[in-house]
Amino acid sequence: MDTKRALTNKIALVTGAGRGIGRAIAGRLAEDGAVVGVHYGHSEAAAVEVVAGIRRNGGRAFPVGAELGVAGDAAAVFEAFDAGVREEGVADxxxxxxxxxxxxxxxxxxxxxxxxxxxxxxxxxxxxxxxFFLVQSALPRMRDGGRIVNVSSLASRRAFPESVGYAMSKGALDSMTLCLAKELGGRGITVNAVGPGFIETDMNARRRTTPQACAALAARSVFGRIGKPSDVADVVAFLVSDDARWITGQCIDVSGGTDL
Structure with missing residues (x-):
């Protein structure tokens, strides 16, 4: 498959796409031909920068601003998303x-x-x-044969007592992935998750403050390095492509063999 054209005429929404893994995913999906809604919660400047970068590279994208974790968040996201879709002239x-x-x-x-x-x-x-409620709001808009990918974490499948609440929240996301995959199969919609390990992002910057700390994290992967956002984005790009049409209800480990 020519990945440069794999997602032509597809419309995507990536949450938390102003930085880190989300930014890499948005860029990769746009590179593959999708029109991408670049969601952000607080950093409008970062999201606008991502959109500008995609456009400079010949892709199509628009910012979607709405805070998550507050009342009415899903409705606010899709109000902004729908407006962006209309402005791009790609709705049908x-x-x-x-x-x-x-x-x-x-x-x-x-x-x-x-x-x-x-x-x-x-x-x-x-x-x-x-x-959960973003999926609920997305489904009436989503065409049959659509794709849902949830970014989980290695912490949902390995003991991670140093951040137990985080691990629990990602475990819930894994359970949702499995349930929705069965429910939405009749529409040809696949639902999968990816589970990153340690990736070079702002979220875990506090764990990489010294060369020794970085080396310790790198040593946990069989490849002897810390992951990059693109390592995850490339797997997501596969899962949303037609090549992954026979994969659903799975959580794909993208940890570089961490703690094997």
């Missing part, structure tokens, strides 16, 4: 969405002894509740 009667990537997330809950309800609630609201 068959639907206005082909690909939803639930990437946005928050971390930092700490071990159980340090947990506080406010942080735990925020973790669940952004990492689990928001994706």
């Amino acid at each position: 009667d068959a639907g206005s969405l082909d690909i939803l990537v639930n990437n946005a997330g928050v971390s930092g809950s700490g071990p159980v002894g340090e947990a506080v309800p406010e942080v735990f609630d925020r973790m669940i609201a952004v990492n689990a509740k928001a994706p």
Whole structure:
């Protein structure tokens, strides 16, 4: 398959796409031909920069601003998304969405002894509740044969007591992936998750403050390095392509063989 044309005429929404893994996913999907809604919660400047970069490279994208983890978040996301789709002139009667990537997330809950309800609630609201209701709002817009990819974490399948609330929220996302895959199969919609390990993003920058810390993280992968956002984005691009039409209900490990 010519990946440069694999997603031509497809419309995608990537949450948390202003930085890190989301930014890489948005760029890759646009490179493959999709029109991409670049969602952001707070950093409009970052999202606008991503959109500008995609356009400079010949792709099509538009910003989608709405905070997640608050009342009415899904409705706000799709109000902005629908407006962007109309401005791009790509909507039609068959639907206005082909690909939803639930990437946005928050971390930092700490071990159980340090947990506080406010942080735990925020973790669940952004990492689990928001994706659930985003899917609910996406489905009436999504064409049959669509794709949903949830960005989970290696923490949902390995003991990660240093951030138990985060691990729990990603475990919920994995369960949602499995249930939705069965429910939506009749429409030809695939639902999968990817589980990154340690990736060079702002989210885990505090774990990479010294050369020794970086080396320790790199050593946990069989490849002896920390992952890059593009390592995850390339797998997501495969999962949303027609080449992955026979894959659903799966959580693909994209950790570089961490802790094997």
